[in-house]
Amino acid sequence: MTQYIWQPLSPHQAAGLLRDIRAPWWVAGGWAIDLFLGHETRTHADLDIALLRGTEPSLRQALPAWDIQIAHDGRFVPWDGGPIVAPHHQFWARPDAGGPWALEFMLEERVRDVWAYRRDARVTLSLARLGRTTEDGLPYICPEVALLYKARGKGIERNAADFESAFSALATEERRWLRDALTIAHPGHAWIERLE
Numbered sequence: 001m002t003q004y005i006w007q008p009l010s011p012h013q014a015a016g017l018l019r020d021i022r023a024p025w026w027v028a029g030g031w032a033i034d035l036f037l038g039h040e041t042r043t044h045a046d047l048d049i050a051l052l053r054g055t056e057p058s059l060r061q062a063l064p065a066w067d068i069q070i071a072h073d074g075r076f077v078p079w080d081g082g083p084i085v086a087p088h089h090q091f092w093a094r095p096d097a098g099g100p101w102a103l104e105f106m107l108e109e110r111v112r113d114v115w116a117y118r119r120d121a122r123v124t125l126s127l128a129r130l131g132r133t134t135e136d137g138l139p140y141i142c143p144e145v146a147l148l149y150k151a152r153g154k155g156i157e158r159n160a161a162d163f164e165s166a167f168s169a170l171a172t173e174e175r176r177w178l179r180d181a182l183t184i185a186h187p188g189h190a191w192i193e194r195l196e
Contacts, residue, residue: 007100008047011035011138014103021062023055026131026139028106032146033162035134041165042158046104050141053107056084056091067097071104089118117148120185125177143170144178151186163191 009017011027018025027035029048034040051059060068060081069076071090079091089107094100108130109116115130117123131139140146143166150159170178179195 005100006046007102008044009102011047011140014047014049015138018049018062021058023058024052024131024139025055026050026141028141028146028149029104030146030150030158030162032140033143033166035138035140036132036143036146037165037169038134042161046101048104048106050106050108052110053086053089054083056105056107057081059093059105063093066093066095067099068093068105115145117145117181117185119152123148123181123185142174144174144181147178147191148181148185151182151189151191154189167194 011031014027026032026049027047028050029046030042030044031047034042034044060079068079068081069092070079070084070088071077071092072088076092077088084091084107091105092101093103093105095102107118109118109121110127113127115125115127125142125145130142130145132142133139147163147166150156150162153159175195179192182189182192182195
């Protein structure tokens, strides 16, 4: 398996780079859980940023000199800065072509003002509920959606750790939504019973 060198930015460093983007974006993945909790619970090997599909050309304007590649099926596809078409939804970015990767971007699907889970479009959430903001202004994906994406990685220690860290802090409505989403998209998942 190919090993990639990462030197991820912190969420605050990413916010500085993306401050002029004219589209919504959110910190995702494990960092979203830590921003929700208000403290770092573990070390992070990368930094995921979520964008809505169709807004990715604004990223090229914000990072004009960066090396940004579409990551798909273990390979890189050059990105010309235009719209990225499904099934592509993930791309990696670094300040220069020879350096370590710094950011991973994920495209989120939506229909008008409703977000749809990329892995099962029957799971939806109002766009108004998709993101939150920390006290100091960092946008992040709500914990129930971050955990839904992590649920597919059964047996990945960091995903289980993120669930355990966030579980007791989830509000009743967040637990209920995650339980229902898992029942639809990942029936039989071990977290469903915990969320009852």
